[in-house]
Amino acid sequence: MTRDEARDVLGRALAAAKGLEMEVVLGGGRSELTRFANNEITQNVSERRYVLSVRVARGRRTGRATGNDLSDDGIARLVRRADEAARLSPEIENLLPLADPQEYREVDAHDAATASLGPDARAAAVERAVARCREAGVDAAGIYESGEGSIGEYGTIAPLAIANTKGLFAHHEGTAARFTISAMDGAASGWASSESHASRDLDADAIAERAVEKAVRSRKPERWEPGRYTVVLEPAAVSDLLTDTAWLSFGALPVQEGRSFLSGKIGQPVLGGNVTIRDDPYHPLHRGLPFDAEGMPVTPVTVVDRGVAASPVYDRQTAAKEGKASTGHGLPYPNPFGPIAGHLVLEGGTGSVDDLVSRVDRGLLVTRVWYTNVVDTMTATLTGMTRDGLFAIEGGRVRGAVQNFRFNQSVVRMLNEVEGLSAVERVGGVVCPGLLVRSFHMSSGTEF
Amino acid sequence: MDELVREALDTAVARGAGYADARLLETLREDLIVKDGCLAGLEQTESRGIGVRVLVDGAWGYAATDSATRESVQACAAHAVAIGRASARVLAKPVRLAPEPPHRAVWSSPCAVDPFAVPLDRKLDLLLRIDAALRSVKGVTIAESFLTFVRRRQRFLSSEGADIDQTVTRSGGGYAATAVSGNEVQRRSYPQAEGHHQTMGWEFIESIPWVEEAPRVAEEAVALLSAEPCPSGEMDVVLEGSQLALQIHESVGHPSELDRVLGMEANYAGASFLTLDKLRTLRFGSPQVTLVADATLPHGLSTFAFDDEGVAAQRWPIVQEGLFTGYLTSRELAHRVGEARSRGCVRTDGWHHIPMIRMVNLSLMPGAGSLEDLLGDTDHGIYMETNRSWSIDQLRYNFQFKTEIAWEIRRGKRIRMLRNPTYQGITTQFWNSCDFVCGEDAWRPWGVVNCGKGQPGQVADMTHGAAPARFRKVRVGVGYDD
Numbered sequence: 001m002t003r004d005e006a007r008d009v010l011g012r013a014l015a016a017a018k019g020l021e022m023e024v025v026l027g028g029g030r031s032e033l034t035r036f037a038n039n040e041i042t043q044n045v046s047e048r049r050y051v052l053s054v055r056v057a058r059g060r061r062t063g064r065a066t067g068n069d070l071s072d073d074g075i076a077r078l079v080r081r082a083d084e085a086a087r088l089s090p091e092i093e094n095l096l097p098l099a100d101p102q103e104y105r106e107v108d109a110h111d112a113a114t115a116s117l118g119p120d121a122r123a124a125a126v127e128r129a130v131a132r133c134r135e136a137g138v139d140a141a142g143i144y145e146s147g148e149g150s151i152g153e154y155g156t157i158a159p160l161a162i163a164n165t166k167g168l169f170a171h172h173e174g175t176a177a178r179f180t181i182s183a184m185d186g187a188a189s190g191w192a193s194s195e196s197h198a199s200r201d202l203d204a205d206a207i208a209e210r211a212v213e214k215a216v217r218s219r220k221p222e223r224w225e226p227g228r229y230t231v232v233l234e235p236a237a238v239s240d241l242l243t244d245t246a247w248l249s250f251g252a253l254p255v256q257e258g259r260s261f262l263s264g265k266i267g268q269p270v271l272g273g274n275v276t277i278r279d280d281p282y283h284p285l286h287r288g289l290p291f292d293a294e295g296m297p298v299t300p301v302t303v304v305d306r307g308v309a310a311s312p313v314y315d316r317q318t319a320a321k322e323g324k325a326s327t328g329h330g331l332p333y334p335n336p337f338g339p340i341a342g343h344l345v346l347e348g349g350t351g352s353v354d355d356l357v358s359r360v361d362r363g364l365l366v367t368r369v370w371y372t373n374v375v376d377t378m379t380a381t382l383t384g385m386t387r388d389g390l391f392a393i394e395g396g397r398v399r400g401a402v403q404n405f406r407f408n409q410s411v412v413r414m415l416n417e418v419e420g421l422s423a424v425e426r427v428g429g430v431v432c433p434g435l436l437v438r439s440f441h442m443s444s445g446t447e448f
Numbered sequence: 449m450d451e452l453v454r455e456a457l458d459t460a461v462a463r464g465a466g467y468a469d470a471r472l473l474e475t476l477r478e479d480l481i482v483k484d485g486c487l488a489g490l491e492q493t494e495s496r497g498i499g500v501r502v503l504v505d506g507a508w509g510y511a512a513t514d515s516a517t518r519e520s521v522q523a524c525a526a527h528a529v530a531i532g533r534a535s536a537r538v539l540a541k542p543v544r545l546a547p548e549p550p551h552r553a554v555w556s557s558p559c560a561v562d563p564f565a566v567p568l569d570r571k572l573d574l575l576l577r578i579d580a581a582l583r584s585v586k587g588v589t590i591a592e593s594f595l596t597f598v599r600r601r602q603r604f605l606s607s608e609g610a611d612i613d614q615t616v617t618r619s620g621g622g623y624a625a626t627a628v629s630g631n632e633v634q635r636r637s638y639p640q641a642e643g644h645h646q647t648m649g650w651e652f653i654e655s656i657p658w659v660e661e662a663p664r665v666a667e668e669a670v671a672l673l674s675a676e677p678c679p680s681g682e683m684d685v686v687l688e689g690s691q692l693a694l695q696i697h698e699s700v701g702h703p704s705e706l707d708r709v710l711g712m713e714a715n716y717a718g719a720s721f722l723t724l725d726k727l728r729t730l731r732f733g734s735p736q737v738t739l740v741a742d743a744t745l746p747h748g749l750s751t752f753a754f755d756d757e758g759v760a761a762q763r764w765p766i767v768q769e770g771l772f773t774g775y776l777t778s779r780e781l782a783h784r785v786g787e788a789r790s791r792g793c794v795r796t797d798g799w800h801h802i803p804m805i806r807m808v809n810l811s812l813m814p815g816a817g818s819l820e821d822l823l824g825d826t827d828h829g830i831y832m833e834t835n836r837s838w839s840i841d842q843l844r845y846n847f848q849f850k851t852e853i854a855w856e857i858r859r860g861k862r863i864r865m866l867r868n869p870t871y872q873g874i875t876t877q878f879w880n881s882c883d884f885v886c887g888e889d890a891w892r893p894w895g896v897v898n899c900g901k902g903q904p905g906q907v908a909d910m911t912h913g914a915a916p917a918r919f920r921k922v923r924v925g926v927g928y929d930d
Contacts, residue, residue, distance in 0.1 A: 047904075088567075
């Protein structure tokens with residue numbers, strides 16, 4: 001939705017406020033996804049969806065209503081519901097007034113070709129990837145996704161625009177594209193992915209080639225005993241582990257509640273000296289939203305600076321508690337989760353993943369991990385499975401395949417034992433490098 | 449809006465769809481959250497839109513819109529057909545749908561007291577009383593409680609003549625106390641980790657002793673801070689019903705979804721070890737293990753009259769006395785396992801998403817005896833209660849779970865509380881080690897409301913009934929990085 005269109009919707013909503021203090025958030029867009037499996041397209045979908053969320057503030061009381069009927073009647077109904085909720089809600093002792101107007105950085109994130117990419121263009125790319133897999137004697141499964149706006153994973157919708165009765169207005173327009181492929185040979189599989197704000201950056205043929213190479217190499221895996229191994233984690237694996245850790249630990253709320261490994265440790269070394277973690281939507285590989293769901297501009301935050309705990313990310317409420325300014329990482333208020341670091345950057349080195357492999361005498365190369373979940377909060381101990389390409393490294397070279405492992409690994413410990421970092425790429429919504437890590441805990445095996 | 453659904457269907461057929469269905473879905477949801485005495489969420493969410501699914505030259509297309517004008521609905525249907533045509537470019541074999549009579553029906557789930565008619569202040573009062581009871585226990589760091597109500601009305605029309613109007617109302621809630629000390633973060637929740645939900649009205653909320661149970665729950669959270677850690681090794685494990693529900697979900701439900709079995713989820717959620725050769729040949733579990741899929745289960749979260757492609761609700765065994773006997777199927781895939789008709793397992797989480805195979809209610813059938821009988825029959829083991837984390841591999845063999853709390857059992861009695869209990873296993877070995885399932889009096893339906901699957905990702909809910917059960921020689925105390 002263009003700036004003018006968004007301003008019209010939010011303006012109509014604010015006009016319906018009729019004297020109420022009100023904040024309105026508009027999100028949504030268009031999302032299309034071509035899905036394939038067994039070398040054919042199995043699902044092909046398109047959705048157009050916008051939602052408007054209205055928060056009314058009455059003194060220390062507040063209430064919210066959200067809906068997708070953007071007609072004048074629909075908006076009036078939302079305002080009535082939000083106001084009713086605000087009237088009935090108990091007082092919030094430390095409820096902050098609505099934010100004043102803010103200034104935002106422009107982020108160049110909209111690509112017209114991606115916004116208009118149609119099913120035929122996606123089908124053509126899928127057709128070529130499938131042909132390559134057929135040629136190699138493996139089955140292809142994957143997605144080609146493109147869209148415009150802010151529809152995210154599992155239908156979550158981030159703000160496109162936000163306004164309030166104090167005159168605040170923010171708008172951001174972006175596009176996104178992603179091509180992901182698994183090449184399957186029975187239980188053996190290889191996986192590769194590419195994502196960008198612009199579909200022209202995706203090289204579906206190269207991605208398919210990489211998945212095929214991994215699948216072919218994954219045939220006849222050896223069974224290794226569980227234990228501690230030197231591992232090279234490809235960026236996809238690092239991304240997954242880092243995302244879970246950020247949810248657990250990088251927001252100010254868990255830090256304030258004593259549930260984060262950063263709690264009480266600001267200014268102290270917590271990770272290895274070669275680890276710097278930031279949250280930065282302005283990174284050229286991210287091109288993310290420059291404001292949060294409270295309308296605050298996003299400030300890049302260094303969470304861990306060369307191993308030293310620097311700062312969590314803040315929303316307005318957690319910042320006020322410490323007499324600080326919001327860093328612009330708020331979710332729609334009120335919420336029980338606190339602020340979230342949504343544009344993670346783990347700074348990397350200059351070499352490739354292959355360069356990391358060349359430094360390992362005996363170990364494992366991990367393509368990606370799957371179904372990670374939290375075992376221990378304070379140490380960010382995660383469990384999960386390796387998947388779609390686990391390989392033996394011997395004498396600095398990738399050898400044959402190894403049967404998959406379950407791992408139980410503290411990410412805090414892991415990031416204290418990083419011996420090498422490759423150049424960064426964006427994968428799974430995170431900008432990060434591959435990592436060379438000693439003593440990674442593979443705790444049990446599985447059947448393939 | 450009814451005429452718009454018809455318009456969508458007619459447009460799709462006129463544009464060349466060999467088959468088409470159109471769904472108008474209206475959802476109203478209310479969420480209330482209280483955290484540490486403060487309102488942390490109070491929101492009503494409404495959503496309405498139309499989704500059009502087509503087969504063109506044997507290939508699928510789907511488009512959805514929230515715009516309620518005749519022109520936009522026509523454009524949406526035309527776009528679905530164009531997408532289907534593009535799909536046909538990369539098609540191995542045309543899709544064939546198993547026959548289903550074109551049902552015409554109106555159905556609503558039972559709802560004695562409309563939860564949306566209950567005043568907000570009454571709901572908030574309940575949450576604030578729970579909150580006060582949790583925080584009255586010294587040592588509680590965080591108290592959180594919530595109520596959630598969902599009403600979903602769907603009008604489904606198909607080019608075969610189906611015309612189905614279904615309304616489902618769901619009510620639920622839950623709470624948790626968290627205690628933090630040093631490096632320990634302990635949590636106890638009630639009635640289960642993600643709350644307890646059923647397709648009922650406000651009467652479901654009133655049937656649960658929320659406030660009465662809160663002090664016990666909070667005291668257990670605090671006590672866990674100083675409890676002994678769960679030992680490591682192989683041991684007999686007794687799982688309480690809600691934990692067993694998640695075990696069923698992850699290690700029985702997902703692997704028996706036929707789309708996974710056939711590789712259609714391979715890129716994301718994974719495939720399944722229950723390949724077609726395993727049907728009626730695999731000894732999945734011990735003779736005590738019978739698991740039944742049942743879309744007619746009273747008050748289940750996936751209880752309906754018809755699934756989202758118009759197939760009537762059914763009940764059938766997935767595992768019969770230990771033998772693997774059936775899959776969760778769709779009209780597209782039923783014939784791949786020699787079945788003439790779909791089992792009716794296709795659902796969607798909204799008008800914007802295409803329906804796909806999702807678990808219907810799947811339950812472990814009760815055996816005999818009480819929990820006391822089971823514990824009394826256990827010489828040395830661990831009793832584990834309430835899920836805290838879960839993980840399983842992409843073919844659904846290697847799983848690991850953590851529960852909130854456990855007790856060591858010695859000579860038939862619970863002798864001490866244990867913190868950070870975990871267990872790990874391989875699916876068929878685990879279910880074959882089951883030697884005791886409690887009886888009907890101990891059997892409860894447990895709802896799951898956060899099941900993720902598909903691309904674009906969809907969230908579904910379903911119910912798993914279970915009574916406590918015992919599993920022999922399970923690896924416990926496995927989840928820590930030391």
